[in-house]
Amino acid sequence: MPLSYDVVIVGGAVVGSATAYFLRNEPSFRGSVLVLEKDFSFARCATTRSLASIRHQFSTPQNIAMSMFGTQFLRDAAERLSVGGQSPAIGFREQGYLFLATEVGRGVLQSNHATQKAMGADVVLLDGPALTSRFPWMSVQDLAAGSLGLSGEGWLDAHALMMAFRNKARALGAEMREAEVASLEREGRRIAAVRLVDGTRIACGAVINASGTSAAALARTAGIVLPVEGRKRCVFQFRSPLDCGAAPLVIDPTGVYFRPEAQTYLCGVAPDEPDDPPSDDFEVDWSLWEDRLWPVLAQRVPGFESARVLNAWAGHYDVNTLDHNVILGAHPDVDNLLFANGFSGHGLQQAPAVGRALAELVAHSEMRSLDLTALGWERVLANRPLRELNVV
Ligand SMILES: Cc1cc2nc3c(=O)[nH]c(=O)nc-3n(C[C@H](O)[C@H](O)[C@H](O)COP(=O)(O)OP(=O)(O)OC[C@H]3O[C@@H](n4cnc5c(N)ncnc54)[C@H](O)[C@@H]3O)c2cc1C
Incomplete structure (x- = not known):
């Protein structure tokens, strides 16, 4: 395994895998992608234990827009995520x-x-x-x-969707490795490398924090306080x-x-x-x-x-204690560390929209399909909640 990648994704469940897929599927991005996941059984991650449902009935336009894209993606998932002529069965049922x-x-x-x-x-x-x-x-x-x-609106097989993203991302050239990240090595405004628990150092162009309820602990190793807790x-x-x-x-x-x-x-x-x-x-x-x-x-x-x-x-749930919405994108102090944490119970349905947004941020330094900048760090640091009223 090379010890340097353009993008390292920490956490390989639905958000990490969706991001790897959208990155490798992005025509203008030709970089290398490594997904580091500490447990390939995925037995304890939120994705596997989720209720696996998707709704458009949110109170904030950003959440509605993300789920509407999620539905569109799920309807076409068999085609978009097919590998070698085999289409994944994600069991999407639109029962509302x-x-x-x-x-x-x-x-x-x-x-x-x-x-x-x-x-x-x-x-x-x-x-x-x-x-x-x-x-x-x-x-x-x-x-x-x-x-x-x-x-x-409805529900699906969460594990099947995650595996479909993983398989397709791999088929498109993303690498997956079972390994736990111990820390992020920060040099000023950049993360230079990730350090595994076995001491291995992997240099990186960018890092994506898709580590679910472990996201705050990972952010802390780079000196960043992320208001996300497991509940x-x-x-x-x-x-x-x-x-x-x-x-x-x-x-x-x-x-x-x-x-x-x-x-x-x-x-x-x-x-x-x-x-x-x-x-x-x-x-x-x-x-x-x-x-x-x-x-x-x-x-x-x-x-x-x-x-x-x-x-x-x-x-x-990886609960964002400020406002129960995902914290998406780079922290203003560190240019190449992107976050997708704090989903507070709606991350499965948002994985396609968030994966696409992160891929666009890496490839173009901006979100092109959906403007989700309101979900960035600015409101967190200003203590200005973007409150979602329909939290389940
Ligand atoms: C009971 C329940 C019901 C839910 N119902 C719904 C629902 O109906 N609809 C919906 O949209 N959402 C629902 N959710 C929320 C949804 O499951 C999550 O928001 C979503 O799965 C988050 O995905 P993720 O990939 O960010 O995190 P996770 O699925 O938690 O994955 C994080 C991954 O990171 C890995 N990891 C962590 N730290 C490290 C490290 N240091 N190094 C390497 N790997 C690491 C973990 O092993 C894990 O596999 C529910 C959640 C729960 C718990």
């Missing part, structure tokens, strides 16, 4: 998201809806009777409105005799969500803020099912009263 609101939340739902419509999202507002008519299995007495994605999120899989048919992913006003998965359902809820410390353990918090999930599910969907848990797992 349904955000529910009581009277208290109706205003926010309507204002988000207006932003989404202005961006071209295929969403519709439904009142109580319309909700009942579409979703007769749901109890709507306490609801004022719902916002339903009619197309473009545990648990997903529960349950069985119910009720068949909701082709139901959407439903977001209850309490924050509880559920969606169908084959013949079962997946659900979850974010812990209350005081119960949501930085975390790196993978213990499932079973009290969430008893105390928060089942009561809401049984009330919202009476047919779920006899639901039985089959399985559960824990993973970690």
Whole structure:
């Protein structure tokens, strides 16, 4: 292996792999690309443990635009990411998201809806009777409105998408190595090299931090404070005799969500803020099912009263503690270190847009397809949050 690359990407899950793909697919970039990933099993990364869903129902135009590109990309993924005539099966199902609101939340739902419509999202507002008519299995007495994605939203196989990006990036010439980066070697305004835990030094033209919940620790080795923390999120899989048919992913006003998965359902809820410390353990918090999930599910969907848990797992959001949005691009003090961290639970769907943006930043020193500069370091350093209201 050479010990110098034009671009070194730290972290080879969905964001690192998407970036490698877009870089090698960029006609005006002919440089070498190395992806360093510490665990080729990908067993514990957020990508593998994700709920793997995509929605256009955000409150900020940047998030909406990124997910709309994500949908476009996913629809064509079999073709774009095929290798040697073999097309990956990423299992994209466009069954929509349904955000529910009581009277208290109706205003926010309507204002988000207006932003989404202005961006071209295929969403519709439904009142109580319309909700009942579409979703007769749901109890709507306490609801004022719902916002339903009619197309473009849904879910997919996250691991398959990540592997498809990896395989295609490799086929286009990116190199992948299983190795852990210990530190970044900074010389003034540049990162000169990355240092592996075994001591190997790899010189680089640019570095991309795609290391998920480890991103802040990596940034610290270059003297940069990145406000990103790992926060545990648990997903529960349950069985119910009720068949909701082709139901959407439903977001209850309490924050509880559920969606169908084959013949079962997946659900979850974010812990209350005081119960949501930085975390790196993978213990499932079973009290969430008893105390928060089942009561809401049984009330919202009476047919779920006899639901039985089959399985559960824990993973970690890389939470941007300032505003729950990705921090994208270079820090003003270091020219060749690009960040894509702090996705706060929506990084899978944003991986295509972010991978493309990073490739454009490397190749052209600017984002050409989508202007995502509002998601850069400037707002972080100015302590000026770009607040996303629809955090799930
Ligand atoms: C329970 C759960 C549900 C989610 N649901 C959704 C959803 O429905 N939709 C959605 O869009 N997003 C969802 N997300 C978020 C999404 O999964 C993440 O935002 C996304 O996967 C982040 O991808 P990533 O590549 O940046 O990070 P990760 O997938 O965390 O990958 C980071 C990689 O970097 C590697 N690494 C770290 N440090 C080093 C180092 N020093 N050297 C080498 N390698 C290193 C790790 O091994 C890992 O493979 C969910 C997340 C969780 C936990």
